[in-house]
Amino acid sequence: MSESDTRIKAYFSEPKPWQEELAALRAILRDTPLTEEFKWRSPCYTFGKANVVTLWRLKNCCALAFFKGVLLKDQEGILIAPGENSQSMRKVEFSNIADIAGLQTILKEYIGEAIEVEKAGLKVEFRKDAPELPEELIDRLDEDAEFRTAFEALTPGRQRGYVLHFSQARQAATRISRIEKCAPRILEGKGLHDR
Template structure:
């Protein structure tokens, strides 16, 4: 099935995956587990008039250059991720917080194409609502790093400008996940060890669980 709004750059995602893990470009890539489901979701998103782009190595659907929905594949399910999902009414109670510390984003998860087919009218309603939320200009209430940056991390950020730049370039959710992970260690040595192990991942622009 083709659609004139398809972006050729996104086609590579379906054949190679996001390439953010060692499984990218191999038969074991998680994207291959959900081909039918992802392609059906792609058609639904394009039918809603969104522009298809490739951002963060994933299909991203935008309205007037503003991000509305990301599409992604995981081991147990595939999903569409509403960037400002917390602002949606969620009349059907189907939105899920991707992580315990997620503030704004919300997911709808799928494990078979039949569910997507049956939910298509509902999904389109949610997508159109997300577009209206974006058009309205309403901003989500985001707590910017409500947890203090641990002293050990701040020291590293001050010592290594590239690390500071990379950390600040991460989404607030990814920054927060790192801060919570580092702060959870009771001993300073353990916090330092965790930071050392995650430095390259931060420099690569990846979140804790990417």
């Protein structure tokens, strides 16, 4: 466990929503062979070099999210996709300590299964159906060879994230604005949520 990482200390000690619930989830995770790290502004628990689970502080709840949750059996039916386009990750949401205490044994079983998934080297089969590119993005790709090269060099997941972000805007002007705001990140080879 990474006791010396000040970001982890701050995450669990700053007075923010869901502190008690996140501390309870952390206690469960610290009783596993996972290593505690800090990634994407949250505690992340790894096995070897693989991300296994992460903790999220959300607006209406907190969550324990499994990176390859779709591969878990989920016999209790507690896992949900974080979003409609989530292909791999699955989460369990909590809004009180009692729910965490009631699921503690099951959560440990799910975490153990997630570790076994990593030990076995299992991979998630991602859909190959790429979302349709918005017209404004096609225009930008056609007009700017450097931008096209950078966009095509992104991983498929990063490309998909940008396309979904751009496509969700209803008006063309908003789509163009989003593309312009994201262009520097794309040129740096970063995904929408990368730091």
